Amino acid sequence: MTSGKILKTVFFVEILKGLALTFRTLFKHPVTRRYPKVKVPAKAGFRGLHALARNAEGRMKCVGCGLCGAYCPSKCIHIYTSEGDDHAKIVDRYEIDVLRCIFCGFCVEACPFGAITLSEHYEYSETSRGAFYMTREKLLENWDKYFAGPKGERYFKEFWLPQSNTYSSYEGQAMFRGRAKGKE
Amino acid sequence: MEHSEPVIEKPFETKELTISMGPQHPATHGVLRLVLDLDGENVVKCTPYVGYLHRGVEKLGENRTYLAALPLSDRLDYISSMNNNVGYVNAVEKLFGIEAPERAKYIRTMVAEMGRLSSHIIWLGTHVIDIGATTPFLLAMTERERILDLFEMLCGARLTVSYPRVGGVRNDISQEFLDELYEFILEFPHRIDDYETLVTENRIWKDRTVGVGIISAKEAVNWGLTGGMLRGSGIDYDVRKYVPYDAYDKVDFMIPVGKDPGDCYDRYKVRVEEMRQANRIIKQCVENLPAGPVMADAPKFTLPPKDLVLRDMEHLIHQFVLITKGPSVAEGEVYVGTEVPKGELGFYFVSDGTGKPYRMRVRAPSYVHASVLPRLCKGGYVADVIANIGTIDIVLGECDR
Numbered sequence: 001m002t003s004g005k006i007l008k009t010v011f012f013v014e015i016l017k018g019l020a021l022t023f024r025t026l027f028k029h030p031v032t033r034r035y036p037k038v039k040v041p042a043k044a045g046f047r048g049l050h051a052l053a054r055n056a057e058g059r060m061k062c063v064g065c066g067l068c069g070a071y072c073p074s075k076c077i078h079i080y081t082s083e084g085d086d087h088a089k090i091v092d093r094y095e096i097d098v099l100r101c102i103f104c105g106f107c108v109e110a111c112p113f114g115a116i117t118l119s120e121h122y123e124y125s126e127t128s129r130g131a132f133y134m135t136r137e138k139l140l141e142n143w144d145k146y147f148a149g150p151k152g153e154r155y156f157k158e159f160w161l162p163q164s165n166t167y168s169s170y171e172g173q174a175m176f177r178g179r180a181k182g183k184e
Numbered sequence: 185m186e187h188s189e190p191v192i193e194k195p196f197e198t199k200e201l202t203i204s205m206g207p208q209h210p211a212t213h214g215v216l217r218l219v220l221d222l223d224g225e226n227v228v229k230c231t232p233y234v235g236y237l238h239r240g241v242e243k244l245g246e247n248r249t250y251l252a253a254l255p256l257s258d259r260l261d262y263i264s265s266m267n268n269n270v271g272y273v274n275a276v277e278k279l280f281g282i283e284a285p286e287r288a289k290y291i292r293t294m295v296a297e298m299g300r301l302s303s304h305i306i307w308l309g310t311h312v313i314d315i316g317a318t319t320p321f322l323l324a325m326t327e328r329e330r331i332l333d334l335f336e337m338l339c340g341a342r343l344t345v346s347y348p349r350v351g352g353v354r355n356d357i358s359q360e361f362l363d364e365l366y367e368f369i370l371e372f373p374h375r376i377d378d379y380e381t382l383v384t385e386n387r388i389w390k391d392r393t394v395g396v397g398i399i400s401a402k403e404a405v406n407w408g409l410t411g412g413m414l415r416g417s418g419i420d421y422d423v424r425k426y427v428p429y430d431a432y433d434k435v436d437f438m439i440p441v442g443k444d445p446g447d448c449y450d451r452y453k454v455r456v457e458e459m460r461q462a463n464r465i466i467k468q469c470v471e472n473l474p475a476g477p478v479m480a481d482a483p484k485f486t487l488p489p490k491d492l493v494l495r496d497m498e499h500l501i502h503q504f505v506l507i508t509k510g511p512s513v514a515e516g517e518v519y520v521g522t523e524v525p526k527g528e529l530g531f532y533f534v535s536d537g538t539g540k541p542y543r544m545r546v547r548a549p550s551y552v553h554a555s556v557l558p559r560l561c562k563g564g565y566v567a568d569v570i571a572n573i574g575t576i577d578i579v580l581g582e583c584d585r
Contacts, residue, residue: 014385045340
């Protein structure tokens with residue numbers, strides 16, 4: 001053992017270094033978020049509670065093709081359709097078992113009509129399991145609650161980020177441009 | 185009345201004691217159950233029992249199309265789900281015979297290394313808190329939170345991301361994300377210095393890890409160890425270097441190795457250095473990110489772009505066929521191993537020509553590493569069992585599948 005090592009061992013150098021670090025942290029801003037009081041808004045394209053989209057006339061966009069249910073990895077979407085007058089397809093029931101859902105967003109990707117969406121709402125708790133079996137009415141209600149106004153129109157752009165608008169051209173793609181101004 | 189001393193007729197004997205550690209023990213990282221045969225404080229025998237988190241992921245995968253089974257891989261190692269996704273899509277891409285475009289490969293490499301950082305941060309925090317130091321855990325969680333925030337910005341989910349897709353990635357990254365990520369990786373090396381200040385030279389930490397859980401290089405190979413467990417014993421095997429996938433052949437990084445035979449402390453050093461290397465890889469990926477598409481042009485295997493589905497009949501038909509029937513794949517089998525934070529994660533598919541795999545097999549590093557636990561614990565103290573559980577860095581979701 002060299003003399004330097006002995007000195008370091010006797011004077012607890014490495015432990016004091018660690019303690020100095022924790023002491024310095026006292027004067028830093030806290031990073032903790034005081035959650036129920038201070039809420040951090042969800043980022044664009046967040047995958048939260050489901051909603052069924054309405055079109056401009058206020059009717060449900062869903063036509064009951066069943067693609068979301070076919071793609072769903074946890075098989076939590078149940079769609080029941082029947083044949084109406086002049087052979088039109090009628091969506092009788094559209095139900096999502098939210099407790100089974102894994103929020104992968106595959107239903108949104110599959111839907112060819114932009115009818116199912118995942119809202120930014122994530123604080124849902126109920127006292128009964130039944131409340132999480134979302135029927136069509138509840139899902140449409142969610143749309144009115146969480147996608148009122150221009151938010152619903154913006155939704156798919158945010159879900160797919162910049163890709164869907166500029167798929168064929170690569171202009172405006174995110175590229176490295178050094179550090180942002182003011183942080184150098 | 186005569187008061188007599190008690191007479192000891194036979195010599196004092198100790199018996200071996202069998203105790204059950206876990207599955208609810210907080211230091212067993214989930215639901216690992218260890219049955220320990222103890223002779224006083226010494227472990228005579230250690231038997232791990234796994235399977236408490238068995239969900240039948242492999243069987244579930246056989247009942248879903250290749251495209252729809254992707255979220256199952258999130259649930260294997262749920263603290264680094266990005267790496268599992270990348271492993272899954274690489275295996276399926278090899279089976280399909282398609283290749284992701286350059287930009288997608290860079291993005292995947294980037295996010296996989298972010299997943300590695302977040303997993304190693306959890307490993308460091310929990311390993312250290314199991315042994316008794318709380319501060320590094322709290323410090324490390326700050327950085328993990330920033331990585332999870334970046335994931336949320338990237339794809340809308342924090343933990344189970346499902347971001348990579350067969351043939352590329354789900355969506356292009358935003359400028360905001362790239363800038364913030366760059367800020368993060370410039371700052372992160374200083375945070376690693378902080379962890380090392382607290383832990384590396386600390387005498388209590390050294391007492392608890394040096395010489396604990398020793399395994400030689402030869403034994404490590406024979407037990408089938410991979411990842412940090414193998415490199416900690418001095419063997420420089422890394423799938424990223426030897427069988428490069430994604431953009432790993434285009435970035436410059438080193439494989440940190442320990443010494444032969446390696447102990448808990450060597451593995452700690454290796455993983456901390458791995459964090460620095462992961463940071464280097466992300467930096468290179470961000471700086472050299474090429475322009476171009478993020479999804480392969482393979483209409484038979486990948487879902488068409490969403491904007492075309494909404495307005496174009498042909499793409500709509502493609503969408504229906506791919507989702508309901510799955511892509512039509514040639515018969516055959518494929519195994520692809522990828523380097524996840526825990527070791528080598530392999531996906532093995534047997535295709536019978538339909539849209540669903542005939543057999544999906546996951547080679548989970550945690551399962552292999554759990555099997556070496558009796559070897560590491562034998563002859564040590566009970567307290568060392570906790571150090572050994574921490575050092576093998578297992579996640580029971582992956583171990584039990």
